[in-house]
Each structure stands twice: as C-alpha cells, then as structure tokens.
Amino acid sequence: MTKSDLNILFIAINYRPEWTKEKTLIFFPLGLCNVASETKRAGYSFDILDLNVTPKTDEELKDFLRNKRYDVIAVAGLTHSYGIIKNIVRIAKEAHPDTSFVIGDAAASSIPELLLEKAGADIAVIGEGRYTFVDLLRAIENGDGFDSIEGIAYLKDGKTFHTPVRTPAAMDSYELPIWDIFEAEEYICSATNYENMRLDDNAYVHKMRPLPIHSSKGCPFRCTFCENNYFHKANPWRYHSPQYLVSVIKAMKERHGINYLYFWDDLTFFTPEQSEPLLQAIIDADLGVRFSAIARVGLLKKGRERLAEMLRDAGCAILNYSLESASPDILKVMNKHITAEQFAVQKRMLDRVGIASGINIVLGYPQETEKTIDETFKLLYDVDGFPSVGYILPIPNTPIFDYAVEKGLIGDIEEYVLNMGERQFLKMNMTGMTDERFQQVVHEHLRKIRDKMGLKIDDEHLICGTVLDKED
Numbered sequence: 001m002t003k004s005d006l007n008i009l010f011i012a013i014n015y016r017p018e019w020t021k022e023k024t025l026i027f028f029p030l031g032l033c034n035v036a037s038e039t040k041r042a043g044y045s046f047d048i049l050d051l052n053v054t055p056k057t058d059e060e061l062k063d064f065l066r067n068k069r070y071d072v073i074a075v076a077g078l079t080h081s082y083g084i085i086k087n088i089v090r091i092a093k094e095a096h097p098d099t100s101f102v103i104g105d106a107a108a109s110s111i112p113e114l115l116l117e118k119a120g121a122d123i124a125v126i127g128e129g130r131y132t133f134v135d136l137l138r139a140i141e142n143g144d145g146f147d148s149i150e151g152i153a154y155l156k157d158g159k160t161f162h163t164p165v166r167t168p169a170a171m172d173s174y175e176l177p178i179w180d181i182f183e184a185e186e187y188i189c190s191a192t193n194y195e196n197m198r199l200d201d202n203a204y205v206h207k208m209r210p211l212p213i214h215s216s217k218g219c220p221f222r223c224t225f226c227e228n229n230y231f232h233k234a235n236p237w238r239y240h241s242p243q244y245l246v247s248v249i250k251a252m253k254e255r256h257g258i259n260y261l262y263f264w265d266d267l268t269f270f271t272p273e274q275s276e277p278l279l280q281a282i283i284d285a286d287l288g289v290r291f292s293a294i295a296r297v298g299l300l301k302k303g304r305e306r307l308a309e310m311l312r313d314a315g316c317a318i319l320n321y322s323l324e325s326a327s328p329d330i331l332k333v334m335n336k337h338i339t340a341e342q343f344a345v346q347k348r349m350l351d352r353v354g355i356a357s358g359i360n361i362v363l364g365y366p367q368e369t370e371k372t373i374d375e376t377f378k379l380l381y382d383v384d385g386f387p388s389v390g391y392i393l394p395i396p397n398t399p400i401f402d403y404a405v406e407k408g409l410i411g412d413i414e415e416y417v418l419n420m421g422e423r424q425f426l427k428m429n430m431t432g433m434t435d436e437r438f439q440q441v442v443h444e445h446l447r448k449i450r451d452k453m454g455l456k457i458d459d460e461h462l463i464c465g466t467v468l469d470k471e472d
Contacts, residue, residue, distance in 0.1 A: 005141075006044065006071050006072065006137065006140065006141055007047075007068065007069060007070045007071045007072070008039070008044060008045070008046035008047070008070065008071065008072045008073075008074070008137070009046060009047045009048075009049060009070045009072070009073045009074070010032055010035070010036050010046060010047070010048050010049070010073075010074050010075075011049045011050075011051065011073060011074070011075045011088060012029040012032055012048070012049070012050040012051060012052055012053075012076075012182065013051055013075060013076075013077055013081060013084050013085065013088065014051040014052050014055055014084075015077075015078070015080075015081055015084070017051075017055055020055060021052070021053060021186055021187075021189075021190040021193075022193075023193060024190070024193045025190050025191050025193055025210075026052045026053070026186075026187055026190045027052075027187070027212065027262075028179075028182065028184065028187040028211055028212055029050070029052070029076065029182060030177065030212045030213075030214065030264060031076050031104070031105055031129070032074070032076045032104075032105075032182075033177045033178070033179065033181055033182055034129075034130050034174070034177050035074065035076070035104065035129045035130045035133050036048070036178070036181045036182075037130070037175070037176075037177050037178040037181060038130040038131060038133070038134055038175075039133060039134060039137065040178060040181065041175065042134045042137070044134075044137060047068070047070075048181060048182060049064065050182055050183065052187075053182075053183050053186045053187075058087070058091060061088070061091050062091050062094070062095065065091060065092050065095040065096070066095045069096050069099075070092075070096065070099050071099065071100060071140065072099070072100045072101075072102060072136075072137065072140060073092055073099055073100070073101050073102070074102045074103075074104065074133065075088060075089075075101070075102070075103055075104070076103070076104040076105035076107075076108075076129070077103070077105050077106075077107045078105060078106045078107055079106055079107050079110045079111055079227070079395055079396065079417065079420070080393070080417075080420050080421060080422055081107060082107060082111060082114060082115070082119070082414075082417045082418060083417075083418045083419075085103060085107060085115065085119060085121070086115075086118070086119035086120070086418075089101050089119050089120045089121055090119075090120065093120055100122045100123065100140060101120070101121045101122050101123070102121070102122065102123045102124075102125060102133065102136060103115050103121045103123070103124050103125065104124075104125040104129040104133070105129075106227055108124035108125050108126060108153075109124075109126050109127065109227070109235075110227055110395055110396050110397050111396050111417060112124035112126065112153040112160055112162075113153075113160045114413065114414055114417060116153065116154065116155050116160050117155070117158075117159075117160060118414050122154060122155070123136060123146070123152055123153070123154045124152065124153040124154070125151060125152055126151050126152060126153060126162070126165065126166070127151050127165065127166055127168065127235050128151070128166065128168050128169070128217070128235065129151075130174070131166075131169065132149065132150070132151045132152060132166060135149045136149060136152070146163070147163065148163075149163055150163050150164050150165065150166035150167075151163065151164075151165060151166030168217070168235070168236065168238065171216075171217070171238050171239060171240045171241075171244070172240055172241050172244045176248060176251055179211065179252070179255065179256060180255075184211065184256055185256070187211070188209045188210065188211060188256060188257075188258065191208045191209065191210050191260075192207075208259065208260045209256070209257055209258045209259050209260060210258060210259075210260040210261065210262060211252055211256060211258050211261065211262070212261070212262040212263075212264040213245070213248060213249070213252070213261050213262070213263060213264065214240075214263075214264055214265060215239055215240055215245055215263050215265050215268050215278070215293075216237065216238065216239035216240065216265045216266070216267060216268060217235055217236075217237065217238055217239075217265075217266075218235040218236050218237035218238065218266060218267075219237050219266035219267045220237040220267070220270070221267075221296075221335075221336075221337065222335055223324075223334050223335055223336060224333065224334050224335050224398060224399040224400050225334065225362060225392060225393075225394070225395070225398055225399075225400045226395075226398065227395055227397075227398065228266065229397060229398045229399060237266075237267065239274065242277050242278040242280070242281035242282075243281065245278060245281070245282075246281050246282065246285045246287070249261065249282075249285075249287050249289060250285070250287070253287065253288075253289065258289065259288065259289050259290065260289060260290050260291065260317075261289055261290075261291035261292075262291070262292055263291060263292065263293040263294060265293070265294050266294065267294055267295070267296065268293035268294045268295065269293060269294070269295040269299055269311075269319075270295075270296065270299070271299070272299075272304060272307050275299070275307065275310075276307065276310060279307075279310040279311060279313075279314040280310065280314075282314040282315065283310070283313050283314050287315070289315055290315040290316070290317040291314075291315055291316055291317065292316070292317055292318035292319070292320060292358065293316060293318075293319060293320065294319075294320050294321070295319055295320070295321045296321060296322075296338065297321050297322065297323060297336075297338040297339075297342050297343045297346055298338055298342045298346070299321070299346065300345065300346040300349045300350065301342065301345050301346065301349075302345065304349075305349065308349045308350060308352070308353045308355070309353055311350075311353070311355060312353040312354060312355055316355050317355065317356060318355070318356045318357070318358045319350055319355050319356075319357060319358065320357075320358035320359075320360070321343075321346065321357070321358070321359065321360070322336075322359070322360040322361070322362075323338075323340070323343045323359055323360070323361050323376070323379070323380070323385075323387070324336055324360065324361055324362045325361065325362065325363075325365075325368075325372065325375075325376050326340040326343075326372075326375040326376040326378070326379040326380075327367070327368075327372035327375050327376065328340075329367055329372070330365050330367050330368065330372055333365060333367060334362070334365070340375075340379050343379070343383075344379060344382070344383050347359075347383045347385055348383060351383075351384075357385060358388065359380070359385045359386070359387040359388065360387065360388050360390065361376060361380075361387045361388070361389055361390065362390050362391075362392055362423075363376075363389065363390070363391055363392065363438075363442060364391045364392035364426070364428070364429065364430055364431055364438070365392055365400070365430065365431075366403070366430045366431065368430075368431040368433075369431065369432065369433075370433065370437075370441055373441050373442065373445065374445075377445035377446075377448075377449065380445075380449055381445070381448060381449050381452060384449075384452070384453055385449070386446075386449050386450065386453060386455060386457075389424065389442060389446070389462075389463045390423030390424065391423060391424070391425065391426045391427070391428075392428065392430065393420060393421070393422070393423050393427065393428070394410070394428065396413065396417065404428065404430065407430075409428060409430065410428075424463045424464045426438065426439055442463075443459070443462055443463075446462040446463070447459065447462065450462065
C-alpha cells in the first residue's frame with residue numbers, strides 16, 4: 001500500500017448538535033487541525049468531515065461513510081464525548097468493518113480501555129498526536145506492527161496495551177497549522193452570533209474575527225478534579241517563545257484577518273518571568289488584536305501592578321482564572337494552592353485596568369455545605385464577580401473519580417461516562433444536600449450577583465449563558 005492508496009478521513013465532532021454556526025459561536029478544532037496539517041506535510045491526502053459546520057444525522061452519516069471506503073478514520077474528543085465517539089465508531093464499522101479507527105485528545109488519554117474494549121476503536125493516541133498519527137499511517141501503509149510507536153494504546157490479545165510515553169517535541173519546532181484544512185471562515189464568521197453570549201454588553205465582542213491559538217501545553221499543577229493528573233506525563237507543561245507566538249499571530253492576521261485570539265491553554269500566564277516577555281513582544285509588534293487567556297489566581301498581587309497594565313496594553317480583553325471555592329478546606333482537598341484573598345486582589349487589579357474576569361468555580365465536593373457555598377458566593381458578590389458555575393464532574397483517572405468509585409457513587413464506568421454530561425449539569429451529588437436544595441442555593445446566589453451587577457441574564461441561563469434562540 002502507498003500513500004496514494006491510503007484513504008484517510010478526519011472527523012471533527014459536534015459536542016452540542018443544537019449549537020450550530022447559524023445560532024452561536026462554534027469553536028475551531030485546533031488540535032485536529034494540527035494533526036491533519038502534519039499529515040498533509042507528510043505527503044498524505046485525506047478527506048474532512050466537519051460536523052460543526054455541516055451537522056449530520058445518524059442516517060446522513062451512514063450514507064456518507066457508505067459512499068467511500070476509508071482505511072483510517074481519526075476523531076478527537078473530550079472524555080464526556082465518549083457516547084458521540086462510540087456512536088460514530090459503530091456507524092463507521094457497520095459500513096466498513098476493517099477501517100482502522102484512531103482516537104485522540106483527552107478521551108484517548110483518560111479512557112483508552114473504554115474506547116478500545118467497549119467502543120470498538122482500534123488505536124488511542126496518548127498525548128501529543130501530530131507526529132504519532134503520521135507514524136501510525138506509515139505503519140499501516142507498510143503493513144508493520146504498532147509496538148515500536150510511542151504514545152499509543154491498542155488491543156493486544158484482547159486487552160489494552162500501552163506503548164512507552166512519547167517525549168513531546170520542542171514547542172517552537174512545530175510548524176504552523178494549515179487553518180484552511182477546515183473551513184476557517186465559517187468558524188470566524190460564526191462570531192457574529194457572539195452577541196447572544198453572556199458578555200453581550202462588552203464592545204470588544206462585536207465585529208470580532210476570532211481563532212484559537214496555543215501558547216503552551218499542559219499544566220504544572222495537579223488539582224484533584226483535573227485531567228492533568230493522568231495527562232501530565234504525556235503532556236508536561238511547556239510553552240512557546242514570544243518570537244514564535246508573534247510569528248503565528250502575524251500569519252493568522254495575514255491569512256484570515258483575525259482580530260481576536262483565544263489562548264486555548266491550560267495555563268497561558270504563570271509567573272511574571274514567563275508572562276512579561278510574551279506581553280512585551282505582543283506590545284512591541286503592535287499586532288492590533290485582542291485576546292482572552294488563562295492564568296491562575298495569584299498571578300497578580302501587590303507589587304505587580306505593572307504586569308496588569310502590560311496585560312491591558314497587549315490587548316487582553318478577558319483573563320480567565322479559577323477560584324473554584326472560597327472555602328479553605330475545599331481548596332485544600334482540591335490541591336489548589338491558592339487563597340480567597342489572592343483571588344480578591346487579582347479581581348480588583350484587573351477591574352482597575354479594565355480587563356474582564358472570566359471566573360470559574362466548581363461546586364459539590366463531599367465537604368460542600370450551604371455554609372461553604374455561602375462563603376464562595378459572598379466573596380464573588382463582594383468583588384462583583386459573576387462566575388461560570390460547574391458542578392463537580394469526576395473524570396476517570398483523577399483523585400475525585402477514585403473517591404467516587406470507592407464510595408460506590410460510580411458503579412459501571414462505561415455507563416457513568418456515557419451519561420456524565422457537562423459541568424453545568426448536576427449529574428453527581430456528593431454533598432449532604434438534596435439535589436433540589438443544592439441547586440436552589442446556587443441559583444439564589446447567582447440571582448443576587450446578577451441583580452447587583454445589573455446583568456442581562458434570565459434565570460434559565462444563570463449557569464449556561466448561551467442563548468440559542470435570537471429575540472426579534
């Protein structure tokens with residue numbers, strides 16, 4: 001078999017089929033684009049099926065897959081998308097049983113056994129996938145085995161077999177994504193619907209042309225609910241040089257006319273020593289873009305006022321960071337290494353320089369009570385911080401997941417993952433409160449903060465702020 005004989009398909013899945021480009025902002029599949037870009041540079045041709053841009057029913061997907069036999073199908077997805085992935089694998093295998101199905105992204109690293117032993121996938125790519133996938137294609141092309149390919153899991157004698165972890169390449173060695181592999185303009189133009197998002201009163205979201213960018217990979221911390229607990233060996237924290245990132249941003253502007261960046265990182269800005277050179281490079285390049293990025297509580301504190309000003313001058317519109325809880329006891333079991341006081345200082349510093357705060361909280365640890373919820377929301381009320389609320393959603397291979405299994409809250413793991421949903425839905429209650437009371441307390445606090453801040457959010461969208469149906 002040669003490169004020209006190998007039929008390859010990349011599928012970008014739609015996590016929320018009701019969220020279409022006509023209704024709201026859809027998010028560019030940057031990770032899959034990186035893998036497809038490297039595949040193209042290696043000399044392989046392939047097809048793209050983008051279910052974000054062109055959604056399909058199961059019957060339409062069956063018809064699509066029957067029309068052409070694919071040797072390899074690649075899908076990337078998060079853990080909670082397991083049910084979507086399993087369904088796509090089923091449909092594809094019914095059409096062509098011999099197709100090799102390759103799964104990447106967080107799902108492949110957190111639940112490889114489920115994907116291989118239950119869902120019918122053939123290979124799970126653990127960690128960075130762009131070079132691993134090309135190695136897999138070469139092995140399939142040459143009829144070789146997979147034992148020598150680092151960073152994968154596959155079935156061997158009916159059981160999941162892991163090859164050694166692949167050492168990630170140097171960050172600045174990565175070539176630019178070929179954004180046009182996917183219909184980049186469809187994603188960019190969907191931002192005209194962003195006025196229906198929670199931040200509808202902020203001027204910077206209007207006439208926005210956004211695309212995502214990675215400035216770093218991984219995270220140096222190990223919060224007990226986070227996927228980094230299992231992912232960090234294959235995905236250690238590392239980051240691009242300022243010069244590299246400026247060159248990427250310039251290319252994004254030249255090729256796609258973008259004026260807004262999403263830094264899709266676990267951690268964009270960590271310390272002043274790491275942050276200031278990047279911010280200064282963006283300022284000096286006068287790029288004319290605004291951005292949202294990720295930081296930790298504690299980045300900004302007394303004596304770091306200049307860093308806040310640099311964030312503003314570089315174009316930071318939103319800095320996202322997580323309080324999670326104001327309860328010292330819960331922060332300790334989360335392994336957060338932050339304090340409520342540090343959070344308040346950072347929020348007020350950002351307010352002073354005109355940068356919006358994207359605040360995340362996680363509710364529902366076993367130690368959670370009405371008192372700890374009151375602590376968290378009192379702090380948010382005092383600093384005018386309307387949060388993105390997430391109920392605890394134990395992810396396989398994290399300490400909080402192990403706790404839930406030990407306490408009998410999770411029995412059949414596949415059944416749990418199939419139904420785990422997303423963080424804005426209360427799927428597992430580990431507190432002593434009833435579900436009804438737990439959610440009632442949360443909504444009461446959110447209404448108080450909304451009313452104090454004068455936000456235009458109806459009760460239905462206090463937790464999930466996206467409005468899908470436009471008002472006339």
